[in-house]
Amino acid sequence: MEFRADRTEFADAVGRAARALPGRTPVPVLGGLLLEADAGRLTVTGFDFEVAVRIEADAQVAAPGRVLVPGRRLLDVCRVLPDGPVSCALEASRFTLDADGTRFGLSTLPLAEYPSLPAPPAPYGTVDAAAFATAVAQVAVAAGRDDTLPLLTGVQLRLDGEEMTLAASDRYRYAVRRLEWKPEAAGGGGIVEAVLPARRLLDAARSLGRGGDVRIGWEPGGGGGLVGFEGGRTRTALRLLDGRLPAYTSLFDMAGAAVAEVEREGLTEAVRRVAVVTEANSPVRLDFSAEGSVLLRAGYGDDVAAQRLPATLSGADEMPVSFNPAYLLDALTSFESPRVRLELLGAGQRALLHGVPGDGEADAAGEHRHLLMSVKELS
Structure with missing residues (x-):
């Protein structure tokens, strides 16, 4: 494996993929970032079973290949690399980075132990990226922080015809935001509803909210299902939380106020x-x-x-x-x-x-x- 990439674009891809890395994990390989180089493209992936983030960047690929590198260490290296092109290569069990006279060598993790990545969910429809990022940020502030109540740490996503509704509550507050979206004839149009981890969804929305549209994919199945988000050169898949938030219709009835x-x-x-x-x-x-x-x-x-x-x-x-x-x-x-x-x-x-x-x-x-x-x- 050998490739050459712009330092800024490479560091941005690593930084965004690293947001999927778990803080602590009993599975060491989940602390790694998967780098795949092939046909003028570098893909950086972070995965921890709850979220998978794949970021693409341009690269001059001299030798295609894959490598699993400790994610936090690679992120630290990217932060201090000098501006300009970065040459990267896999040399036996070491991953090397060269930039303007500066050279780093990093250990690698066993690629064979890295779990299989989830397949992208089937396309369901699209939404404006900037509007989606704003809407998620508006409701995510009301999501809970108590991990012992996982359902209340989520944002509920409901798709009904051409309307998307996002909602979150920690029992003391309840935020709801509606916006337009475009279902695809092949799969969209019906009513679907699921709860996604608020922090993960907020990260995904911010990463995707740089312009254009976000394509949403849907794979139902409660805590075993996935919702996928794809925009530009970023793809994110989030695993659903089990359950549904309490209904808010009666709470929002403020007769006599x-x-x-x-x-x-x-x-x-x-x-x-x-x-x-x-x-x-x-x-x-x-x-x-x-x-x-x-x-x-x-x-x-x-x-x-x-x-x-x-x-x-x-x-x-x-x-x-x-x-x-x-x-x-x-x-x-x-x-x-x-x-x-x-x-x-x-x-x-x-x-x-x-x-x-x-x-x-x-x-x-x-x-x-x-x-x-x-x-x-x-x-």
């Missing part, structure tokens, strides 16, 4: 500012008034902060609500609109956030919604 509206960036900065004095798990209180303002307050005793902002309120003369500041900031920053609308049921109850489009923008109401539980403060 008071409605507040406020400038989003101003509220975001105000929450960040007053939250400086909060202790762990201490809330930020927002007092909305029909007179045209919201007063933010945080802290206890002598350590307090407050800021007032312009806001509107309808459906009530006043509405005091309190939120976990980190959760509220996650929700506010997930929106792109200049203003945000809050449907409020009161202290200790649900609050539903929507984006409010600016002048000349399409009304995106319902496309992205974020539900939070407000905190019932002790008197």
